[in-house]
Amino acid sequence: MADKVTIADVARAAGVSRQTVSNALNAPGVVREETRRRVLDVVEELGYRVNQAARQMRTGRSRLIAIRIDPDQDGVSGSVHDRFLHGLTEAAAKAGYRVLLYTADGDAAEIAAFEDLLGAHEPDAFVLASTHHGDRRISWLLDNDLRFVTFGRPWSDLPNARHPWVDVDGAAGTAAATRHLLAAGHRRIGFVGWPPGSGVGDDRQAGWATTLASAGIAAAGLIRVATDGVATGEAAARDLLTANPDVTALVCASDSLALGARAAGPVAVTGFDDTPVARVVGLTSVHQPLAEAAASCVALLERILAGDPSARTHMLLTPSLIVRQSA
Amino acid sequence: MADKVTIADVARAAGVSRQTVSNALNAPGVVREETRRRVLDVVEELGYRVNQAARQMRTGRSRLIAIRIDPDQDGVSGSVHDRFLHGLTEAAAKAGYRVLLYTADGDAAEIAAFEDLLGAHEPDAFVLASTHHGDRRISWLLDNDLRFVTFGRPWSDLPNARHPWVDVDGAAGTAAATRHLLAAGHRRIGFVGWPPGSGVGDDRQAGWATTLASAGIAAAGLIRVATDGVATGEAAARDLLTANPDVTALVCASDSLALGARAAGPVAVTGFDDTPVARVVGLTSVHQPLAEAAASCVALLERILAGDPSARTHMLLTPSLIVRQSA
DNA sequence: AAGCATGATTTGATCGTTCAAATATGAGAT
DNA sequence: ATCTCATATTTGAACGATCAAATCATGCTT
Numbered sequence: 001m002a003d004k005v006t007i008a009d010v011a012r013a014a015g016v017s018r019q020t021v022s023n024a025l026n027a028p029g030v031v032r033e034e035t036r037r038r039v040l041d042v043v044e045e046l047g048y049r050v051n052q053a054a055r056q057m058r059t060g061r062s063r064l065i066a067i068r069i070d071p072d073q074d075g076v077s078g079s080v081h082d083r084f085l086h087g088l089t090e091a092a093a094k095a096g097y098r099v100l101l102y103t104a105d106g107d108a109a110e111i112a113a114f115e116d117l118l119g120a121h122e123p124d125a126f127v128l129a130s131t132h133h134g135d136r137r138i139s140w141l142l143d144n145d146l147r148f149v150t151f152g153r154p155w156s157d158l159p160n161a162r163h164p165w166v167d168v169d170g171a172a173g174t175a176a177a178t179r180h181l182l183a184a185g186h187r188r189i190g191f192v193g194w195p196p197g198s199g200v201g202d203d204r205q206a207g208w209a210t211t212l213a214s215a216g217i218a219a220a221g222l223i224r225v226a227t228d229g230v231a232t233g234e235a236a237a238r239d240l241l242t243a244n245p246d247v248t249a250l251v252c253a254s255d256s257l258a259l260g261a262r263a264a265g266p267v268a269v270t271g272f273d274d275t276p277v278a279r280v281v282g283l284t285s286v287h288q289p290l291a292e293a294a295a296s297c298v299a300l301l302e303r304i305l306a307g308d309p310s311a312r313t314h315m316l317l318t319p320s321l322i323v324r325q326s327a
Numbered sequence: 328m329a330d331k332v333t334i335a336d337v338a339r340a341a342g343v344s345r346q347t348v349s350n351a352l353n354a355p356g357v358v359r360e361e362t363r364r365r366v367l368d369v370v371e372e373l374g375y376r377v378n379q380a381a382r383q384m385r386t387g388r389s390r391l392i393a394i395r396i397d398p399d400q401d402g403v404s405g406s407v408h409d410r411f412l413h414g415l416t417e418a419a420a421k422a423g424y425r426v427l428l429y430t431a432d433g434d435a436a437e438i439a440a441f442e443d444l445l446g447a448h449e450p451d452a453f454v455l456a457s458t459h460h461g462d463r464r465i466s467w468l469l470d471n472d473l474r475f476v477t478f479g480r481p482w483s484d485l486p487n488a489r490h491p492w493v494d495v496d497g498a499a500g501t502a503a504a505t506r507h508l509l510a511a512g513h514r515r516i517g518f519v520g521w522p523p524g525s526g527v528g529d530d531r532q533a534g535w536a537t538t539l540a541s542a543g544i545a546a547a548g549l550i551r552v553a554t555d556g557v558a559t560g561e562a563a564a565r566d567l568l569t570a571n572p573d574v575t576a577l578v579c580a581s582d583s584l585a586l587g588a589r590a591a592g593p594v595a596v597t598g599f600d601d602t603p604v605a606r607v608v609g610l611t612s613v614h615q616p617l618a619e620a621a622a623s624c625v626a627l628l629e630r631i632l633a634g635d636p637s638a639r640t641h642m643l644l645t646p647s648l649i650v651r652q653s654a
Numbered sequence: 655a656a657g658c659a660t661g662a663t664t665t666g667a668t669c670g671t672t673c674a675a676a677t678a679t680g681a682g683a684t
Numbered sequence: 685a686t687c688t689c690a691t692a693t694t695t696g697a698a699c700g701a702t703c704a705a706a707t708c709a710t711g712c713t714t
Contacts (some may be wrong), residue, residue: 006670017694022672032692049446055668057699062380064427064448071413079603080411086398089428098448100391101416101426119376121391121425230607260609276406277604280557280586317480333700344664347700359662381700384669 002035005048014042025050051204056122065092065301066100066123068110072131080273080290081129084151087294088127095302097124107136114140125301130232131155131165131201140164147304149297154312155199164304166296167316170272172198173205173319177251177270178211180284180321186249186268190222190240192233201225202254204272222247226257233260249327255294258283258326268327282325289317332375341369352377383449392628393427393450394418397457407600407617408456411478414621417456422629424451434463443465452628457641458482458492458524465490474631480641482526491631493623493642497527497599498534500613500646504578504597504605505538507611507648513576513595517549517567519560519588528552531580531599549574553584560587568592576654585610586654595654596651609652614643 011018016039023031024039031039041046056062058097067088069079089099100123104110114137117123124147128137131152141148142162150165174191178266193210194201197288205223224240226232233256241247241264248269252258255278262283271278274287296315303310338345343366350358351366358366362371369375381390394415397408416426427450432438441464444450451474455464458479468475469489477492501518508516518535521528532550539546551567553559560583568591576595579585582605585598589610598605601614623642628636 004670004697007672018670019672019695023693026672030692035692047446048443049443051449051670052447053380053389053449055672055697056380057378057670057701058672060699069413069416071410079406079409082406083397083398085428086396086430090430093430098444099428101412101428102418103413103417111612115374116376117425119374120379122378122380133377209654240675256607275603277607280583280604281608331700334702335700345700346665347663348704352701357662362662378700381669382702384671384700385702436684555676 005046006051007048010039010042010046010048013046014039025265031323060122061305062122062124064100064121064123064185065097065125065127065298066102066117066121067127068104068113069101069131070103079239080288083290084123084129084294087291088297090291091295091298096238097298097301101228110137111140113314114144114146115244118146124305125149127297127301129149131199133197147301149300149304151293151297153199153316164300164312164322166293166300166317168288168290168293168317168319170203170286170319172208172254173272173321174204174207174270175211175252176207176273176321177284177286177327178208180323181251181268181270181327182211182215182217184249184268184327187217188222188244188247189217189219189251190224190237190244190247191251191253192229192236192240192257193221193223193225195225203252208251228254228256230263233257234264235260237261237264237267241267243261255285258285260325270321270327274322278322278324284324284327285322286319287322288319293317301325332373333378334375336374337366337369337373340373341366352440386569387449388632389428389449389451389573391450392424392452392454392625393429393444393448394454394456395431395440396428397430402552406603407615410617411456411621414618415624417618418622418625422625424625424628437464438467441471441473445473446526451632452476454478454624454628458526460524462515474628476631477621478624480526480643489639491627491639491641493620493627493644494546495615495620495646497530497613497643497646498537500615500648501531501534501578501580502538502599503534503648504599504611504613505535505618505647507650508576508578508595508597509538509542509544510654511576511595514544515571515574516544516546516576516578517547517564517571517574518578518580519563519567519584520550520552521555526564528580535578549643555583557583557587557590560584561591562587564588564591568594582612583612585612589653597648597654601649605649605651611651611654612649613646614649615646620644 007021008020010021020031023041024036028036092099102113104113126148128148128150131150133155153165153167171293178189191205193205196202209219224236226236237260250261251270252261253272255271255273255275258269263270271283271285274285278285334345334348337348347358348366351363355363419426428441431440453475456478458477460482480492480494505516518532520532523529535547551563553563564577564587575590578597579588580599582598582600582602585596589596598610598612601612605612
């Protein structure tokens with residue numbers, strides 16, 4: 001850490017004005033090529049780095065992206081968010097942004113956090129990582145004309161697509177799992193998921209259902225739902241298998257449920273999220289491309305922050321099936 | 328987000344000067360109680376929030392704490408860092424700080440990241456979360472007179488304790504595990520750990536060794552080491568059990584190793600880190616108080632940033648044993 | 655009642671950058 | 685040689701806060 005090189009130091013050393021240095025760095029076109037090179041050399045030589053605080057005060061841009069970090073609730077899939085976070089930090093850095101963390105318990109608290117952050121550090125954008133029905137955060141951000149991307153589709157009844165989002169196609173994931181089971185010869189394939197109402201869960205169930213339907217295979221009565229967890233998954237799967245002894249395979253909405261299902265009987269099982277646990281116990285699971293999802297979020301944000309109006313876009317990424325012993 | 332309330336707006340509305348508002352907020356003692364209350368009321372009413380960028384420009388303080396985020400390498404213990412990060416964000420928020428993320432691959436890259444960050448967003452402090460032997464980052468930070476705390480003791484040959492750190496007492500953890508096994512009647516207790524040289528690993532091994540020694544039980548030949556992983560753990564444990572058929576319990580340096588060890592034979596097994604995997608498969612494991620560790624880091628940083636010279640301190644926290652089916 | 659210390663509040667300057675407007679430079683046209 | 689027009693560069697102001705020093709009150713001492 002040198003003794004704080006300012007733009008004035010660079011200007012003096014290069015024999016130009018402050019503004020020319022600024023232009024050489026930020027508006028390359030406006031400065032004569034020769035001058036630009038000279039300035040950049042001096043910048044390099046003195047190790048000049050723009051002072052964000054000063055820039056932010058003038059431009060109103062902080063080059064900060066804020067995202068919430070949660071305690072790993074269910075534990076098993078905790079690392080999903082972790083992987084996303086890492087991808088986001090890397091992608092953001094490449095685009096010249098940094099990631100700022102905050103915590104909040106519930107929508108109201110998160111909105112308070114928005115206000116807090118906007119008053120203080122003024123992040124240029126937010127990334128919302130777990131959208132849900134009737135998400136009040138989204139309407140708040142829209143109402144306040146703020147920039148953000150959600151990782152997760154707008155599940156709610158809100159005016160569709162009024163904001164940019166990135167998501168992983170859960171249905172495609174369970175569809176791939178189901179196809180895999182079909183290819184392995186299974187015909188009676190059940191589904192263990194979450195109670196209806198969660199967009200993510202319904203989506204994953206749909207992938208299983210439509211795949212069976214298009215294969216001309218009946219699926220009536222082959223669904224059980226439970227709140228996420230290993231024990232609950234086992235109970236649900238046991239119930240399903242007892243009622244349908246001919247079922248030979250189970251597609252599950254999460255690795256936790258899948259782990260439970262696996263203990264419920266000698267059937268093929270697939271999970272979702274490709275968590276470390278799945279890797280360790282050899283569970284076939286759907287892998288989300290989180291690094292790409294994060295990169296897409298940043299790409300979308302870049303366009304939005306650049307003021308590109310055509311940027312109100314969506315991206316739906318396709319997950320991949322990681323086949324292991326369990327199926 | 329109102330239309331940006333500045334300190335001047337508050338001053339006008341409260342009938343005082345800018346500086347008095349500033350003092351009311353930052354130096355409560357210097358302003359008359361009555362005035363202070365009036366100012367704070369107006370602050371509340373207008374929803375004033377200090378603009379960090381402006382403050383930072385003047386004071387040089389950003390109220391930002393930077394920490395690296397890694398891809399979850401080994402996967403199993405990935406969530407450990409995640410939990411720490413969450414704790415850090417919460418503790419930091421309580422102290423009026425925000426957490427800024429960065430990535431870096433290797434010490435040199437991380438030092439470059441330090442320079443980058445210091446030139447731009449100027450974090451007030453760094454938290455280094457995985458210290459290792461001959462950690463060049465630490466000497467760089469010390470040389471440059473920067474504020475930081477490490478989560479992890481200085482294992483190296485560096486002048487001891489020249490910087491504040493927080494750590495969890497790994498030896499105490501394995502000691503607790505060993506005592507638990509002794510209490511359960513086990514007498515021949517092996518250890519599956521990592522190759523010597525890693526401070527963390529050596530520490531965990533020491534806890535096992537000293538506990539057995541003080542119980543007057545021989546431990547010669549009961550150690551096997553392997554790089555972290557389930558398969559490697561299984562192989563190491565199998566080798567140990569084959570050579571010592573009388574061994575009835577194994578203390579392991581990680582949950583990954585423990586999972587492997589469990590598959591190696593019908594013995595009692597304890598792991599380390601209390602990862603989600605351990606929870607799911609019923610593995611007895613040593614739980615690190617990560618939220619407290621994070622809070623301690625922030626507490627230390629607060630004192631350091633306040634300029635308290637007596638703050639060059641250490642904190643060694645004690646982990647707890649979570650007993651499950653495996654032992 | 656004048657002098658003084660102490661406390662409370664205000665004033666001007668400043669942090670480092672970029673915006674907006676002003677000025678300088680140079681090539682081409684007349 | 686003068687004027688235009690475009691390009692290149694410089695100058696002052698401003699962003700919003702805090703620091704340092706100055707000013708204003710107030711009570712106490714002698």
